[in-house]
Amino acid sequence: MNLKELARELGLSKTTISRALNGFPEVNEETRVRVEQAARKFGYAPNTSARRLATGRVGAAGIVLPGHLSDRYSAQTVEYVSGLAEGLAAAKIDLLMSPLLNGDEMAIYRRWISSKSVDAVILTDPVHSDPRIRLFVEKKFPFVLHGSTDVDLPYAWLDIDNEDAYRQATSYLLDLGHKEIAIIEGLAGFTFTEDRQRGYVETLTGRGLEPRSDFIVHDRFTTEAGFRATSRLLSMSPRPTALIVGSMMSTVGVYQAIRSNGWEVGREVSVIAHDDVFPYLSATDMVPVLTTTRSSVRLAGLKIAEMLVSILDGKDAPSLSVKWPVELIVRQSTAPPRT
Amino acid sequence: MNLKELARELGLSKTTISRALNGFPEVNEETRVRVEQAARKFGYAPNTSARRLATGRVGAAGIVLPGHLSDRYSAQTVEYVSGLAEGLAAAKIDLLMSPLLNGDEMAIYRRWISSKSVDAVILTDPVHSDPRIRLFVEKKFPFVLHGSTDVDLPYAWLDIDNEDAYRQATSYLLDLGHKEIAIIEGLAGFTFTEDRQRGYVETLTGRGLEPRSDFIVHDRFTTEAGFRATSRLLSMSPRPTALIVGSMMSTVGVYQAIRSNGWEVGREVSVIAHDDVFPYLSATDMVPVLTTTRSSVRLAGLKIAEMLVSILDGKDAPSLSVKWPVELIVRQSTAPPRT
DNA sequence: CCGAAATTTCAAACCGGTATGAATCTTTCC
DNA sequence: GGAAAGATTCATACCGGTTTGAAATTTCGG
Structure with a gap:
C-alpha cells in the first residue's frame, strides 16, 4: 500500500x-x-527511501565500528552504542553501523558524505591531531566526537576528565602511603590514554616523585593483557604496591594474576580501576569490592546522541562540548601498603 | 555533485x-x-536514497537491540553484531540498529516492513512459539533467526547445539565422579536456556540420577548473578561439587564467589562454562584456566550474514538452516570431587 | 446576497537515481 | 553501395514520497 x-x-x-x-x-x-x-x-x-529522497534528510547517523585491532571499546561498545541508539531513537534517527574491514576509515566517511547515506556521524577514540576532524569540519558535515583532541578547529565533543580521574586515583594512593604505583593503560596514541598518563605523571612529580617508565604499561583492554602486565609488574623489584587499571576487563585479569601470585588484592597489592559501568561486570562483585573512578559510558552515548540532535536542529556545535567530571569511589581493593 | x-x-x-x-x-x-x-x-x-528508491533495494538489514531487560547478549552483543556487520559489509549491506525502547518489538518490525526501511532482519533470542517468526513468514519478509524454536513454519535459522553441549559437560563431570552438579543458566523462556537444561536433565536421568530443581538457577548473565547464585548454592547441604555456567560473564562472578568462600576452583568446586569467545575475556586467563564448551558467537554472526545474503539472492531459506556442534575443551577448572 | 478572506484541497514539479525502448552511429557482409 | 546486425547512446518514464502555487470551497462582513 x-x-x-x-x-x-x-x-x-x-x-x-x-x-x-x-x-x-x-x-x-x-x-x-x-x-x-x-x-x-x-x-x-x-516508504522510507522515498521520503528520504524528497526531504533530503536521511534520518540516520553513522558510526564506524572499531575493528579487531583497536579494541579499546570492544567490551564497552554495546553499552556505548545502545546509549547512542537510545538517544537517537528518541529523535527518530536510526543508527547505521559500518565495520572497519580493511582499515580505510576515511574512505567510508567520504563515501557517506558524498552519497548522503547519513545525516551525521559519531567519532570515537581520537588520536592526536585526528585527521577525521578536519575532514568533517571542512565538509561542514555534522558530527560529535567522543573524546577530545588538540585539533584547533571548532567542533562538538564530549569527554570525561581522564586526567583528573588519574590525578584523584594517584593522589589517593599516595595519601595511603604508596610510593610504587604502576598504571596499566590503553594503547598509546589515543588521547584518553595520554590524558590519563599525564594525570598520573604530573601527580607523582607534583609530590616530588620520579615516575618510572617501566611502571607504565600500554596494552589492549583485555583480561589477557591485564593478567600478563600484572604478572610482569609483580615480579619486578621493587615491585609496585598499587596498580591503576584502565578498564574493568583488564582488571579481571589483574585480580587473577595477583591471586595466582599467592597474594591478595587490597593487602599486598592495591588496585584502582576505571569503571565504564557495565551491567554485566560490576565493581561491587569483585572480591574484594573494587575501588574505581567511575563514569558511565552509556550515559555518554545518550548525551552524545542528544548533542547530535541539537546540531541537526541547527544549534552551534562547538558550544555544546562538555568535559564530564569523574568521581573516585573508594571500596576495599585499596589499603595502605604493607610494610 | x-x-x-x-x-x-x-x-x-x-x-x-x-x-x-x-x-x-x-x-x-x-x-x-x-x-x-x-x-x-x-x-x-x-545518492543513496535515490538509488534505493529507484532500485527498490535498501541495502540494509535491521536488528533490534535487546533492551536493558533481556541482557542475555549484552556482553556478547558486540562480538555478535560485529560478526554480522562484517559479513553484511562484504555484500555491501548496512546494518541498521534499533534499540527496544518501550517494549513494542513487533511494532518496530511492522513499521520496517511496511515502510521498506530494511531488506531483511535478524532475529535473536527466540522464545517458544516465537510470534516474530509467524509475522515474517506471513509477510514473506526475509529474515534469519539466531537460535531455534518449535514453530512449525519454514524459515532459516542458525543455532548451536546447546543441548549436546550440556550433555557433554554433564557427562564429563559425572565421569569424573561428581554426583551433585548444579547449572547456572540464562533466563527461563528462551529456547537456548531450555535446550541446555534438557541436555543436563536428560543426561542425569539417563545415568539414573534424579535432577534437583534447586540445583537449577535461572538468571541474567552478569557477574553479579553468577556471584549470588554460587554463594547460595555453596551454602546448601549437600552442596554441589560442580557447576555448569551459561556464560563467561557469570563465571567471573562464580570464581569470585568460590574464592570468597575460601575454596579453590578445580578442587572443592569444579566449573565448566559455556564460552562464546570474546577477545576481551578469555577462558585461558582465568586462574585456574577454565574448562569450557566453546562456540564463537562472532562466527555465528558472520555465518548468519552470509545466510541472509543468500536469501536476498533468492536461495531457499529453510534449507540453509544449520545447527553447529559445540566442543568441550577440558582445562583445569574441573577435577574429580574431593572426598 | 455579493465580494473578500479564510479554509481546504489539488495538480504538477521535484528529489536523484535506475530501467526501458527507441535512436544513432559503426561495422559487417553480400 | 546498401541493407542488416551490432555497438553505443539517449530521451523519457518510473520509484514514492514532499512541496509549491493555484484552484475550489466555505465562511464572513457589510
Missing part, C-alpha cells in the same frame, strides 16, 4: 494525505481523522 | 553515466574510463 493507492482509496489527493499524516495545520480535522484511520486500517507507512 | 551535473560536465546522458559506473556491458570502454575518472575527480557517489 503506497500513498497513491491510499489516495485513490480515500478519494483524496496525495498532497492532502501526506499533510494529514504529517500534522500540517491546513487540513480539515475531520479529513485528518479519516486519513489516519484509513492509514492504520491498511497498514500504510510512507 | 549529482548525476545530472556530472552528465552535463561530460556531455553524456545520465543513462550512460549510470551504466558506466554500474558496470553494464553496453558502454564503450573508452567512455567508461572517462566517466570513472570524472567521477573520482569530482568525488561523485550516487
